[in-house]
Every structure is written in C-alpha cells, then in structure tokens.
Amino acid sequence: MQSNEHLPIGYRIGGHYEIVKILGQGGFGIVYLVKDIHRLDALFVIKELFSRDFSYRYRDGRSVYNKAEAKNIFEKIKADIISEVNILRKIRNRNIVEA
Known part of the structure; x- marks a missing residue:
C-alpha cells in the first residue's frame, strides 16, 4: 500500500521514528x-x-487542509483520536497496540 497520501517508507518522523511499513488507512488517518x-x-x-x-x-511531506471548513473537521477528528487513545490505554491485550 503506497500512494502520495502516505509518508514514504524510511521517512523519519520527528527525527526519532523511521517508517517501516504502512499498516492501513481509514477515515481518521x-x-x-x-x-x-x-x-x-x-x-x-x-x-x-x-x-x-x-x-x-x-x-x-506536509499535510495541508484544502477546504475552508477543514479546521473544524480536523479539531473534531483530533478529539476523537484522543478519545480512542485514552480507551486503548485502558486495554491490555496482546492483539491491541498499547497506547
């Protein structure tokens, strides 16, 4: 799975993490x-x-919002992702990534 939407394999995020593989893409990201x-x-x-x-x-490699109403959408999805992370922090299962 590779397209111009994804960061390339080998790309460094924050100079600390290097992308090894693209696992998937959904509605959030x-x-x-x-x-x-x-x-x-x-x-x-x-x-x-x-x-x-x-x-x-x-x-x-920068993401840009191309619609005027995107800021509100972005903030809503960001809040949803934070909620998802908080839920994942409470779950301990070997099949679920630890947050």
Whole structure:
C-alpha cells in the first residue's frame, strides 16, 4: 500500500521514528509501523491524522487542509483520536497496540 497520501517508507518522523511499513488507512488517518532509531528492536505504531476528504500532502511531506471548513473537521477528528487513545490505554491485550 503506497500512494502520495502516505509518508514514504524510511521517512523519519520527528527525527526519532523511521517508517517501516504502512499498516492501513481509514477515515481518521494513516497507521504506520515505525522503529525507534535510538533503541534497537523497538517498534511502535503511529497514527497520522490525514483524511483524503480535506487533506493533501505536498511533495515535502506536509499535510495541508484544502477546504475552508477543514479546521473544524480536523479539531473534531483530533478529539476523537484522543478519545480512542485514552480507551486503548485502558486495554491490555496482546492483539491491541498499547497506547
């Protein structure tokens, strides 16, 4: 799964995490498997808020909102993702990523 919507494999997020694989994309965004470049064998999952309904990615990797009403939509989805993370923090299951 690779398109211009996803960050490329090998891209470094915050100079700390390197994208290993694109795990999926849904209504909220894109999920990446990343490795911590400072800790050997440390893998994590990062979910990027990116909706093709109101976002597009410049070639330099930045996401931009292309509709005037996108700010309100973005804030709503961001709040939903924060709620999702708070729920995941309470769940302990080997099949669910720890938040």
